[in-house]
Amino acid sequence: MPLDVPAIRSQFPIFQREINGKRLVYLDSAASAQKPQVVIDAMVEVWSHSYANVHRGLYSLAEEATLAYEGARAKFARFINATDVGEIIHVRNATEGINLVAYSWGEEHIHEGDRIVITELEHHANLVPWQQLAKRKGAELAYIPVTDDGSLDLTVLPDLLEEGRTKVVACSVMSNVLGTLPPVSEIAAMAHAAGALVVMDGAQAAPHMPLDVQTLGADFMAFSGHKLCGPGVGVLWGRRELLESMPPFLYGGDMIVTVKRDDSKWNVLPHKFEAGTPPIAEVVGLGAAIDYLTAIGISNIQQHERRIIPYAMARLREIPEIRVLGPAPSERGAVVSFIMDGVHPHDIASVLDEEGICVRAGHHCAQPIHDRFCVPASARASFYIYNDEEDVDALVAALRKTVSLFARRQSTPR
Amino acid sequence: MSHDLYREQLLDHYHNPANYGVLEPADVDIEMDNPTCGDRIHLTARLDSEGHIAAVMFEGQGCVVSMAAASMLTEALVGKAPEEVNRMGLEDVEEMMGGVKLSMGRVKCAMLSLNATKQGLRDAGKLA
Ligand SMILES: Cc1ncc(COP(=O)(O)O)c(C=O)c1O
Numbered sequence: 001m002p003l004d005v006p007a008i009r010s011q012f013p014i015f016q017r018e019i020n021g022k023r024l025v026y027l028d029s030a031a032s033a034q035k036p037q038v039v040i041d042a043m044v045e046v047w048s049h050s051y052a053n054v055h056r057g058l059y060s061l062a063e064e065a066t067l068a069y070e071g072a073r074a075k076f077a078r079f080i081n082a083t084d085v086g087e088i089i090h091v092r093n094a095t096e097g098i099n100l101v102a103y104s105w106g107e108e109h110i111h112e113g114d115r116i117v118i119t120e121l122e123h124h125a126n127l128v129p130w131q132q133l134a135k136r137k138g139a140e141l142a143y144i145p146v147t148d149d150g151s152l153d154l155t156v157l158p159d160l161l162e163e164g165r166t167k168v169v170a171c172s173v174m175s176n177v178l179g180t181l182p183p184v185s186e187i188a189a190m191a192h193a194a195g196a197l198v199v200m201d202g203a204q205a206a207p208h209m210p211l212d213v214q215t216l217g218a219d220f221m222a223f224s225g226h227k228l229c230g231p232g233v234g235v236l237w238g239r240r241e242l243l244e245s246m247p248p249f250l251y252g253g254d255m256i257v258t259v260k261r262d263d264s265k266w267n268v269l270p271h272k273f274e275a276g277t278p279p280i281a282e283v284v285g286l287g288a289a290i291d292y293l294t295a296i297g298i299s300n301i302q303q304h305e306r307r308i309i310p311y312a313m314a315r316l317r318e319i320p321e322i323r324v325l326g327p328a329p330s331e332r333g334a335v336v337s338f339i340m341d342g343v344h345p346h347d348i349a350s351v352l353d354e355e356g357i358c359v360r361a362g363h364h365c366a367q368p369i370h371d372r373f374c375v376p377a378s379a380r381a382s383f384y385i386y387n388d389e390e391d392v393d394a395l396v397a398a399l400r401k402t403v404s405l406f407a408r409r410q411s412t413p414r
Numbered sequence: 415m416s417h418d419l420y421r422e423q424l425l426d427h428y429h430n431p432a433n434y435g436v437l438e439p440a441d442v443d444i445e446m447d448n449p450t451c452g453d454r455i456h457l458t459a460r461l462d463s464e465g466h467i468a469a470v471m472f473e474g475q476g477c478v479v480s481m482a483a484a485s486m487l488t489e490a491l492v493g494k495a496p497e498e499v500n501r502m503g504l505e506d507v508e509e510m511m512g513g514v515k516l517s518m519g520r521v522k523c524a525m526l527s528l529n530a531t532k533q534g535l536r537d538a539g540k541l542a
Binding site: 347375406 | 420425449451454476523
């Protein structure tokens, strides 16, 4: 079913405002998505009517808050087809989820001489935790390389897995720079056959495609609520046996069952990994966001983007000064990063801002992949449910304007 | 702010930078980059017998803000004592750039060349 983009836009209060006197064209959802009124209302509702701390109070308000909070957890489980809500850990964001795994699982299972495999297209969130773990342990960090067309070169993987030294393979389900959709199930099958665990970074993929942890073959998967039209909370899913065997990541209240002067016992899953008071209204808000996106239909969202992306790439190709990074339209998610001859990405973003268009400029927290393509930075347009062809046209018109603004004039040498 | 930013004066410095190149020999020789955006500058300077800045040259890559600021700075610094340079801040750079008001995200681009100069003077022992 095609999305009714004007109707969707009207559900997001932010689209009522203007930027520099222009219609807001928001093309930075890959960094963070805008929030529909229902999500804002859900959080206001918690704060206005049902707020208390969770898991502690014996009064009815506390029970209401706990029910809403735990109800959201069940929604997150259904969203990624996890059968066991105890496997859903609320974290701050995908970054924290991956750090939790790298510290809690990694500290115990990575030893000197082991190998950790990641890919060249990882976001720093799925790179630095592994890089630093490898450094702490004297382990090796190996990269699956990216080809010129922006896909992963899996031919190296059998060698990397061969000697059984590889203990974990961490891979993004969708690249936030190139839009690449790595064959994560295939990677998982190979890794598992070699006895390695698989950590999937679902931060970029979760808003755009159905994620099913049962069929993807992940052992851990992390994603962020703020990219799903929700607030700043995240989810880590992990297989129960692994989570059970891991030590806590943070210590304190809520994550214990008993505390004695000299020792403590840990709470059951998922609470063992949720120390301290959680962001209660935010978790409920993310539940509302997931309801909202599910009602639209993640597959419908995916179909919508499969229409926008080829259109955007075809229109960008009309501008000869622009080079798009990454794979063909059919092989990518809803992000398009590009460079423009002779114009720094910062300047592109600033000129576009004048036109009310928000794009990201820089290395998008993924420096190694920019190094791979020998560019210091790029500009990135990313698309979501509230974007349509009209937004692409606005982008292309503003980019043409940028080209002409920067066209080198004949001026007298200084 | 961007209308301001992309007016003729700054674009002109971007396309036709002043003092582009490397001074040899130089009393100050420093490279600095802005890893978050890929701006990069190599700045060289020579001091006169009184220790004041006699000449500055730069080369590098970056956005209009960082390159125009560097170009303008190579002109603005001549005749200044190292301590004077050290006292310069964002307001001076904004004024030097014709009174632009830089947005938060662009401040570090504009300050790259000045920060490089200060660091270079320090490395060369010309500043306490
Ligand atoms: C692929 C990918 N992984 C991880 C992250 C990190 O997300 P967060 O900053 O919400 O932790 C992002 C967000 O930019 C991302 O795009």
